[in-house]
Amino acid sequence: MIRLHRRALLAAPLALPAAARAQPIAPGSGRIEIAEPAGATAAPMPVWFHRPAAWTPGGKVGVILHGLQRDADRYRDEWRPLADRHGFLLLVPEFGREKFPGTRWYNFGNLQDDTGRATAPEAWSFHALDRVVAAAQQAAGSTRPGYVLYGHSAGAQFVHRFLLLTGAPRAEAVVIANSGSYTLPRFDRPFVEGLGGTAADAGVLRAVFARPVILQLGEADTDPNHASLPRQPWAVAQGSHRFARGWHFFDTARRAAAEAGAPFAWRVVTVPGVGHSNAGMAEAAAPLLFG
Numbered sequence: 001m002i003r004l005h006r007r008a009l010l011a012a013p014l015a016l017p018a019a020a021r022a023q024p025i026a027p028g029s030g031r032i033e034i035a036e037p038a039g040a041t042a043a044p045m046p047v048w049f050h051r052p053a054a055w056t057p058g059g060k061v062g063v064i065l066h067g068l069q070r071d072a073d074r075y076r077d078e079w080r081p082l083a084d085r086h087g088f089l090l091l092v093p094e095f096g097r098e099k100f101p102g103t104r105w106y107n108f109g110n111l112q113d114d115t116g117r118a119t120a121p122e123a124w125s126f127h128a129l130d131r132v133v134a135a136a137q138q139a140a141g142s143t144r145p146g147y148v149l150y151g152h153s154a155g156a157q158f159v160h161r162f163l164l165l166t167g168a169p170r171a172e173a174v175v176i177a178n179s180g181s182y183t184l185p186r187f188d189r190p191f192v193e194g195l196g197g198t199a200a201d202a203g204v205l206r207a208v209f210a211r212p213v214i215l216q217l218g219e220a221d222t223d224p225n226h227a228s229l230p231r232q233p234w235a236v237a238q239g240s241h242r243f244a245r246g247w248h249f250f251d252t253a254r255r256a257a258a259e260a261g262a263p264f265a266w267r268v269v270t271v272p273g274v275g276h277s278n279a280g281m282a283e284a285a286a287p288l289l290f291g
Contacts, residue, residue, distance in 0.1 A: 025089075025140035027051045029080060031073070034135045038110070038128040039099035045128060046094040047136045048076035052084045057140075060088040060172075060290055061147040063133050065155030067278065068228050070097055070106075075152075078279045079286075086290035088148070091136050093129060095158070100125055107157040108192055109165065121199055126162045130170055148289045150175040152278040153228070157181065160249075163213070164195065167204040173289055177216040177281045178242050180228065181235035182249040185209075185256045193234035202260070209257040213266040216285055217246040220275035228276075242276065 022032045028051060033044040062083065066075040072094035083090040100106045104114065110125045112118055121127075133147055149171040151159030156179035162168055163176075164185055185205055186194040195205075221242040223229070229242065239245035250268050257264035269288065274280035 022047070022135050022139040025049055025051055025136065027053050027055075029076070032136065032139060034132045036099075036128050036132055038123065038125055038131075040101055040105060041099050043096075043099050045099065045132050046072065046096070047132055048072045048092040048094060049136065049140070050076060050080045050083050050090040051140055052087055052089075054084075054087045055089050057143045059142075059144065060086075061133075061137060061142055061144055062088045062090050062290065063129075063147045063149050064090065064092045064282075065129075065149075065151035065158055066092060066094070067153035067155055070095060075155075075278060079282055082282060082286040082290075086286055088290050089137075089140055089142060091133060091147070093132050093136075095125070095128075103154075103157075107154050107161075109158060109161050111161075111165070111191060111198060118197060118199070124165070125158075126166050129158075129162060133170075146170045146172045148173050148175075150177065150282075150285055150289065151179075152177040152281055153180060153276065163208055163211075164205065165198065165200055167208055168211075171211075173212045173214070175214045175216050175285050175289060177278075177285060178218055178221050178276055179246065179249075180242055181230040181232070182238060182245060184238075184249065184252045186252065189234075192232075205256075206260050206262040209253065209260070209262045209264050209266065211265060214285075214288060215246055215250050215266060215268045216281055217243050217268060217270045218274035218276065218281060219243065219270050219272050223275070226276060243270075 022034045031048050036045040064075050066072045072092045076092040095106045156176045160176045161183050184194045190196040191198050224240040238248045271284045
């Protein structure tokens with residue numbers, strides 16, 4: 001049983017240069033590579049996929065972002081039966097360690113260089129997501145302009161920062177699952193703790209608060225000594241474990257929306273008995289997104 005607690009902008013399909021187009025995606029599972037300029041190297045970016053036999057070009061597209069281990073293939077395999085069950089095209093972009101090294105390039109979206117200086121928006125890792133997803137959708141023959149977005153663990157860190165900084169205009173719905181730390185929607189705190197010093201736009205943030213965003217928290221994700229739990233002082237201040245940090249982020253966002261006079265459509269969904277497990281969270285998230 002899932003407990004529901006509290007309570008779009010779609011851009012036109014991206015115009016892709018020929019180099020970004022991928023080989024066709026046929027029914028079944030596989031991996032394609034897509035040319036992508038963002039990142040520390042010029043290497044192409046893999047996308048692991050599963051196209052159910054029942055999926056049609058106008059059908060839903062689920063984009064899943066993997067965790068710290070960069071194991072996009074495992075995430076594809078864990079989501080594959082759910083894609084078959086609910087009939088959506090499954091795409092899992094791989095933010096590999098060589099192209100997107102460390103938390104700077106993945107979790108934090110390359111908003112700052114190694115000295116802490118702001119990078120140009122065109123260098124952000126966030127924009128790689130929309131480009132490779134658009135190329136993969138084109139390769140599958142998708143006519144749908146948007147996609148449903150889910151990120152787990154480090155992927156959830158990427159997803160919520162992508163949302164706050166860009167507005168995620170092509171995302172029809174967003175699930176942020178078991179993030180280890182959060183960038184708070186506050187301009188009085190420096191990045192990474194907040195949005196101070198970034199190119200975040202207050203108007204975009206107001207619109208984001210009205211979007212269908214689900215903060216998904218495993219009720220058993222409460223280990224304060226978990227090996228991959230961020231331990232920077234600003235992260236520890238958000239709570240002693242992921243479950244507490246998620247509620248802190250939600251409450252901060254709700255207050256920020258109220259202060260801005262913005263409607264607030266986010267909600268928290270907690271999953272009983274599930275800890276830091278993508279498989280467990282995916283099973284609970286799929287009916288919310290695709291049911």
